[in-house]
Amino acid sequence: MGLTPTPDGPDAREQQSAVSTGRSVARPVLTEQQLRENADSFLTQVTRVLRSEPELLEIRRNSEWFDEIGVAGLLSELSLVTHAHLVSRDMFRARISDGTEIAMHELIYPVLQGFDSVALESDLTIVGSDQLFNEAMARELQVKHGQAPQTIITSTVTPGLDGGPKQSKSMNNYVGLCAAPDEKFGRLMTLQDELVGLWARVYSDLPLAVTEELGGRALAGGIAARDAKLDLAEAIVRRHDGASAARRSREEFLRIFSLKEQPQEMAPLALGGKAMTALEMVTTARPELSRSQARRLLAGGGVELDGRRLTHPEEVLTPVETQVLRAGRRRWFRLEGATPEERF
Structure with missing residues (x-):
C-alpha cells in the first residue's frame, strides 16, 4: 500500500513551511499545484521499482482520515503523547540547544505521521532512516489503539552527489529516478570519490564484494576512480533502464567528455x-x-x-x-x- 499526502492535508502543510524530516531550515512554500505535481511525480517514481497491478498496489491519501477525525479527534490523539517525548527527538534537541524556535506544527508532526499507521492498520513500513522517530511514534500509537505495532524497515539515507547531508532537488545534488539514462549517467559521474562504495551498495544490484572493490578503486583516485564511477554509473543505469541503455550511456559519456565530441542526440x-x-x-x-x-x-x-x-x-x-x-x-x-x- 502506498500513502501520499493530499494538498490540504497535514503532510502538505508541513511540506509548505516546516522542518519535520531532519531539516534545520524551513522548506520553501509550495503552491497546491506544486504539491499535486510532487505527489504525481512520487507515484511515477514508485512504480519504477514496485509492481503496480491494482491487486498489489493501493494508493491512499491521508485526507481520508484527517478530514474525518476533526479537531476533537486530533486533540484526542495528541493527549496520548507527552511534550517530553516529542522533544526527545535528536533534531529537536539540537535546535533547542542552538536556541532555535520549534513551531507547534513541527512538534506534533510525528503524531500526525504516526496516526497514518493507525488509520491504515499498518503491519510493515519502509522508510528512510531519518523517519525512524516518526514511525516509532506510530508503533506506540498503534499499541494505545489496541493494534499490533508495525515492523519498521529503514533504508540508508545517502549523502548527495556533492557530499551534502542528503540528496536534494533544491541543492541539485541528486539523481532522478525517472531521468533519462544519459542524464543519470552524467550525474553519477560527478559523485564524490569517497561515496562510490556506499552508493554502489545502496543503489546497485552488484554483489557486496564488487561494491567494496569499486569503493577501494575510487579512493585510489585518478584514472582508477574515474573507471570505478563509470562502472557504478553503468550498473545503476542498467538496473533501472536496461543493459542496452546503460552501455549506450557509457559510450556517449566517454565520447563527449573524454574525446570532447558532441552528443549524437540533442x-x-x-x-x-x-x-x-x-x-x-x-x-x-x-x-x-x-x-x-x-x-x-x-x-x-x-x-x-x-x-x-x-x-x-x-x-x-x-x-x-x-x-x-x-x-x-x-x-x-x-x-x-x-x-x-x-x-x-
Whole structure:
C-alpha cells in the first residue's frame, strides 16, 4: 500500500513551511499545484521499482482520515503523547540547544505521521532512516489503539552527489529516478570519490564484494576512480533502464567528455532566427534557471555556441539553424528556426 499526502492535508502543510524530516531550515512554500505535481511525480517514481497491478498496489491519501477525525479527534490523539517525548527527538534537541524556535506544527508532526499507521492498520513500513522517530511514534500509537505495532524497515539515507547531508532537488545534488539514462549517467559521474562504495551498495544490484572493490578503486583516485564511477554509473543505469541503455550511456559519456565530441542526440531549440543576447539564449534554452544563475553559467565558461565560449551576458547573437548550443556540462541543443538567408 502506498500513502501520499493530499494538498490540504497535514503532510502538505508541513511540506509548505516546516522542518519535520531532519531539516534545520524551513522548506520553501509550495503552491497546491506544486504539491499535486510532487505527489504525481512520487507515484511515477514508485512504480519504477514496485509492481503496480491494482491487486498489489493501493494508493491512499491521508485526507481520508484527517478530514474525518476533526479537531476533537486530533486533540484526542495528541493527549496520548507527552511534550517530553516529542522533544526527545535528536533534531529537536539540537535546535533547542542552538536556541532555535520549534513551531507547534513541527512538534506534533510525528503524531500526525504516526496516526497514518493507525488509520491504515499498518503491519510493515519502509522508510528512510531519518523517519525512524516518526514511525516509532506510530508503533506506540498503534499499541494505545489496541493494534499490533508495525515492523519498521529503514533504508540508508545517502549523502548527495556533492557530499551534502542528503540528496536534494533544491541543492541539485541528486539523481532522478525517472531521468533519462544519459542524464543519470552524467550525474553519477560527478559523485564524490569517497561515496562510490556506499552508493554502489545502496543503489546497485552488484554483489557486496564488487561494491567494496569499486569503493577501494575510487579512493585510489585518478584514472582508477574515474573507471570505478563509470562502472557504478553503468550498473545503476542498467538496473533501472536496461543493459542496452546503460552501455549506450557509457559510450556517449566517454565520447563527449573524454574525446570532447558532441552528443549524437540533442534537444531542438527553436529561436526563430531573431537577434538576442547570450543571456536570453541561455534562459530560453534553460527556463528553469534564474537570470542570475544563467549569468553565473556564462561567467563560469559553461556556455558555448558552435564551440565558441560565450561569457558576456549582453553579447548580441543571431541564431543560425543547425548551430549547437551547450548550456551546462550535459545540456546540448541544436538550434532551429533560422531564416533561409541565415543558413548560408
